[in-house]
Amino acid sequence: MAKRNILKMGDPLLRKKSRAVEIYDEKLHQLIDDMVETLHHVGGLGLAAPQVGVLKRVCIVEYDDKLYELVNPVLVKSSGKCVDNEGCLSVVGFRGLVERPEKIVVEYFDRNGTKHTQQAEGYFARVFLHEMDHLDGVLFADKMIKKIIDDD
Numbered sequence: 001m002a003k004r005n006i007l008k009m010g011d012p013l014l015r016k017k018s019r020a021v022e023i024y025d026e027k028l029h030q031l032i033d034d035m036v037e038t039l040h041h042v043g044g045l046g047l048a049a050p051q052v053g054v055l056k057r058v059c060i061v062e063y064d065d066k067l068y069e070l071v072n073p074v075l076v077k078s079s080g081k082c083v084d085n086e087g088c089l090s091v092v093g094f095r096g097l098v099e100r101p102e103k104i105v106v107e108y109f110d111r112n113g114t115k116h117t118q119q120a121e122g123y124f125a126r127v128f129l130h131e132m133d134h135l136d137g138v139l140f141a142d143k144m145i146k147k148i149i150d151d152d
Contacts, residue, residue, distance in 0.1 A: 001030075001037040004052040009091045015137040018048075018055045021071050024113040028058070032069050032111050035060050044089050045127045048134030051090050059131035063124050073108035073132050076117075084123060085148055086130055086140045096144030100126050 007014055021028060031054060039047045039060060048059035061068040080102030087095040103121040106128055110116060120128050130140055 001033045003041050004034050004038045006038065006042065006047075006051050006089050007053055009088075009139060009141065011090075013053055013055065014050055014090060014134070014139065016050065016055055017137050018050055018057045018135040020057050021109075024071070024109070024111065028056075028071070029111050031056070031058060032060065036062075036067065042089055046131040047089065048131045050134050050137070057135045059134065061127050061131055063127055068108075068118065068128075069110050070106070070108040070128075070131070071110065071113075073106050073128075073135070075104060075129070075132065076107050077105040079103045082122070082126075083145065084126060086126065086144075087150075088130070088140050090134075091139060091141055094141075094150055095148040096140060097146040097148065098126075098130075098140050098143045099145060100129050100143075104128060106132070 035047050046061040049056045057072045059070050078101035082102045083097050083099045085095050086098045104125045106118050108116055
């Protein structure tokens with residue numbers, strides 16, 4: 001495993017749409033392992049492959065001490081609305097209020113190509129959607145309805 005550099009807002013790779021994963025091999029496993037190590041090093045709830053310079057539809061979410069490895073995730077259902085604050089490892093200096101669905105259902109594959117369906121609500125759903133947005137070149141700042149300046 002290796003810690004990777006996280007791209008920051010302004011890097012053009014963060015604005016590109018990621019390609020679907022077609023081969024579930026050791027290279028994919030290494031990418032996911034590196035992303036997990038990187039996430040643990042910087043502390044966060046999720047990380048998407050484009051944030052480490054890889055334009056593949058892969059992201060990870062760590063929530064309530066459980067790790068979710070999402071390969072080719074698809075939002076299949078959403079309902080409700082909620083507004084909460086978000087930050088991003090690729091966006092430094094501020095956080096923002098973003099409106100997102102309250103409840104979601106996501107289908108995805110794990111590193112071995114096994115299909116999963118995950119229901120999520122509240123902040124858990126928000127983290128999934130935030131990371132999935134990265135796969136389409138979207139940052140939370142694009143959806144922000146109010147900016148919150150960090151004090152750090």
